[in-house]
Amino acid sequence: MSHDWQPDFEQLVDEHQSMVFSLAWRMTGDRGLAEEIAQDVFMELDKHLGKIESPQHACFWLRRVTMSRSADALRRRRVRGVDLWVEMDESHGMRVEERVSPLGVRLEQLLATLPEPQRAALVLRYQEDLTPEEIAVTLAAPLATVKSHLQRGLKLLRAKAANHLKEYVRGA
């Protein structure tokens, strides 16, 4: 922990905007909503800047608050009876050159069909490369629960991929 570290808001935005936006987008499936969530998260960070102690703390704080805000947004939409995750394709404003691969797009679409807790665990595992222990801390959930979500989510996603993406999955 570096005690001399002074948080610089603009630098933190530059460093973490992609992470925050991607987490929110994968959790909600709505590019516009993800941008709104990212803005809220960073404005919240601005208010709490004095309490941020290190770059690692900033990253952890941003992940935790983004996941929490995304869950809130999904809950609000459910209450209003709106179903997010209509589709994740070019209609959401992503430029074609930003696309990873057709398989990536299909896997994201399949991820959208998973229950929210499994989706959260898988996104943190495979987007952020977090360990189950780190995911448990980020989501404030018991480790056993996170491991279960990861296991079930991965199994379900693999089964869906085997059914729908036989032509893409390597070694399937």
Add this chain to the structure above:
Amino acid sequence: MEDFEQELREAFARRPAPPSLKRKLMEKRRAQRRPRPAVVWQRLAAVLALAAVLGGAMEWRHQEEERRKGEAAREQVLTALRITSHALDQVNTRLAAHDREQE
């Protein structure tokens, strides 16, 4: 499973944030830090109201002090008049007694 997990890592790589995100954020932050005109007017009105209340209180206190001084002066005059009246009564009584002795 490892191949599949590798596919997931590639598929779930971070996506670039929209270029507008940072611009909007910085604008929003600037706007929040800049006092809005309505707030400036509200603050000015609050300061003026406070000044009026303080001025009124000081004026009331000054008038109250003047009134209290006036009351004290009036009391002093009345006391002096009472003493004078008493002294005159005594003189009058003595003169009356003296007149009776002369007769």
